[in-house]
Amino acid sequence: MRKDKIRILHVAQAAGGVDLYIxxxxxxxxxxxxxxxxxxxQDFHKEDYNDLVDYFEQIEMTRAIGGSDLKAIKAVRKLIRKYNPDIVYAHSSKAGAIARVADIGLKNHCVYNPHGWxxxxxxxxxxxxxxxxxxxxAAPFCDKIICISDAEKQSAxxxxxxxxxxxxxxxxGVDIEAYENGVHGAIKRRGLNIPEAAFVVGMVGRMSLQKAPDxxxxxxxxxxxxxxxxxxIIVGNGNQEAEIRKYAENNGFSDSLHITGWVDNAMSYVELFDVACLLSRWEGFGLALPEYMMAGKPIVASSVDAIPNIIRDGENGxxxxxxxxxxxxxxxxxxYREAGLRDRLVAQGMEDVHxxxxxxxxxxxxxxLFEQV
Incomplete structure (x- = not known):
């Protein structure tokens, strides 16, 4: 380690969106x-971090609150002592609690990001x-709490x-450079049995209560x-899939519904959309929204929590x-009917995402922030 570098020890339990964020x-x-x-x-994969971190450590951390948390706290404290970081950065609620307790009394600074309360x-x-x-x-045991939107800060x-x-x-934010320099058009409409001239409405998200697939x-x-x-098109999986398919079947349009399941190339499917939706019941940020903008898609979204921080009605969605x-x-x-509206929403969305x-x-x-801390 070079002595003039600031050493940051990140602690994360939940993979998924937190993994992508880190x-x-x-x-x-x-x-x-x-x-x-x-x-x-154990939900993380070492190969994903080969060029990103100097050291990679995995310990047992579970999502549920229970007796195993004490073991996780001891393991994290041991690793904080081992690496002696300048800053401990805890990501999401579970890791946030574990890391902040583990860091009590140790000589470093602590930053916490709940990634949505x-x-x-x-x-x-x-x-x-x-x-x-x-x-x-747990709040007294960290120097700063990062909120991913104004709505999250106000909620706190x-x-x-x-x-x-x-x-x-x-x-x-979203990795605009990676997207623009990546492969486009990998997924074709015909591969999903969608006619080229079809009007395609889609959403990216788990088929669960939060994302409102119903x-x-x-x-x-x-x-x-x-x-x-x-x-x-629904890009994702989840426990409401059977219910969603049943509704489409009962109403005679199951042939027009395409559920991808979990995919690691969601943006390839977003490229097929004519309109992109995020109709969430709650949302700490709504990362799909700037992703939709990045792909040049007009957006329809629910006015809840952080979404109005991102979408201005009639301007970019x-x-x-x-x-x-x-x-x-x-x-x-x-x-669908107003081409001028569609073009305005897309143009403003592209400007905003950049x-x-x-x-x-x-x-x-x-x-x-790290340098200030």
Whole structure:
């Protein structure tokens, strides 16, 4: 290790979006200034970090709260002592709790990024109260908490998680350079049995309560009634898949519904969309939105949590109320019928993703924060 580098030890339990975020962050973080260590759960893959981290450590960390957490805390504390980092950076709620407890009394700084507050999920009042209690109790044991949107910061203040000066907003971003320099057109419509002239409406996200695939499929039925050659793509998997397929079958348009399952090339499917949807019931940020913009797609999204921080209704997308399949269908049909509107939304979206949601900006803002801390 060069003595003039700032050493950062990242702790992460949840893979998925957090994994992608960390890889994107490390890709553009100045390697002349920072040295990175990743301590993560078994859900991560070492080969994904070969050129991104200086050291890679895996320990047992589970999503559920339980007795195994004490073992994880001891393991993380041991690794903090081993590597003696300048900064411990904890990613997401579970790793955030484990890392902050493990770091108590050690001589370094601690940064925490919840990647979306757990207490904002739709869950029982008891669970919400538990998540808030954990966050309030752990907040004193870190120097900064990074919020991925203004809505996330305001939520922390409303719930009295910590003082305002401990919170810093760093908007999420997407790797525009990687996308623009990548392969395009890898997936063809004919490969999914979609006619070239079809009107394609799609969404990227798990088929679970948060992402509201039930609202998407009800919207699809209404659009199909108006546009006979409409087809619908859901990029993802999830526990509501059978229910979604059944609805399409019962309403006579199962041949027009295409569910990809989990894929590692979601953007290749987004390229097939004519309209891109994110109808979430809650959303800490909504990374699919700048991804849609990056691909030049007009957007219909729910007006909830952080989404209005990204989508300005009528400027770079259309906003509808949560659980409003009628409003969603009307917005999609407006884009279908109004070419001028569609072109304006796409043009503004492209401008916004380059100016506001570039991955390089995310890393630069982190770099400044690490140096300040």
């Amino acid at each position: 890889r994107m962050l490390l890709k553009y973080l100045d390697k002349d200034k920072f040295e990175n260590i990743l301590v993560c759960s 757990a207490f904002n999920m739709r869950c029982s009042a008891r669970k919400k109260a538990m998540y808030m209690a954990i966050e309030r109790a 203040l409303d719930k009295k998680i910590c003082r305002d000066d401990k919170l810093q907003v760093i908007f999420n 609202v998407f499929i009800k919207m699809a039925k209404k659009v199909k009634d108006e546009v006979s050659n409409a087809h619908f 259309l906003l509808v109320e949560v659980d409003d399949d009628i409003g969603a269908s009307e917005a999609v049909l407006r884009i 100016s506001r949601f570039n991955a390089r900006r995310v890393s630069e803002e982190h770099g400044k």
